[in-house]
Amino acid sequence: xxxxxxxxxxxxxxxxxxxxxxxxxxxxxxxxxxxxxxxxxxxxxxxxxxxxxxxxxxxxxxxxxxxxxxxxxxxxxxxxxxxxxxxxxxxxxxxxxxxxxxxxxxxxxxxxxxxxxxxxxxxxxxxxxxxxxxxxxx
Numbered sequence: 287x288x289x290x291x292x293x294x295x296x297x298x299x300x301x302x303x304x305x306x307x308x309x310x311x312x313x314x315x316x317x318x319x320x321x322x323x324x325x326x327x328x329x330x331x332x333x334x335x336x337x338x339x340x341x342x343x344x345x346x347x348x349x350x351x352x353x354x355x356x357x358x359x360x361x362x363x364x365x366x367x368x369x370x371x372x373x374x375x376x377x378x379x380x381x382x383x384x385x386x387x388x389x390x391x392x393x394x395x396x397x398x399x400x401x402x403x404x405x406x407x408x409x410x411x412x413x414x415x416x417x418x419x420x421x422x423x424x
Contacts, residue, residue, distance in 0.1 A: 384413025
């Protein structure tokens with residue numbers, strides 16, 4: 287993709303969330319940093335992924351382990367649309383997701399979610415907006 291579209295700035299990945307037979311998520315949280323690192327001009331990304339801690343504790347530990355540094359993406363991502371992504375609903379997980387997103391993409395200004403299920407991502411959306419200095423939504 288990088289060779290075919292070297293200046294790709296907007297990417298929306300649809301219908302790539304679950305493996306058809308097993309129903310397990312194809313895209314994990316850690317995959318997001320790889321996706322953006324291989325697209326250096328990407329400014330917006332729409333993708334559904336698995337953001338649950340189960341099986342991804344090493345990614346969540348990045349924000350709590352002082353000896354590890356959080357990788358920073360080389361792309362200027364400003365908008366992440368999480369689509370139908372799934373996540374844990376406790377406050378700690380939501381705070382860590384916000385910290386990961388704003389650390390991975392320092393230029394991130396907006397996190398979007400489908401309107402009808404926006405409440406499930408509300409605190410993460412507000413964390414990203416606050417970190418970017420964007421006023422809270424009503």
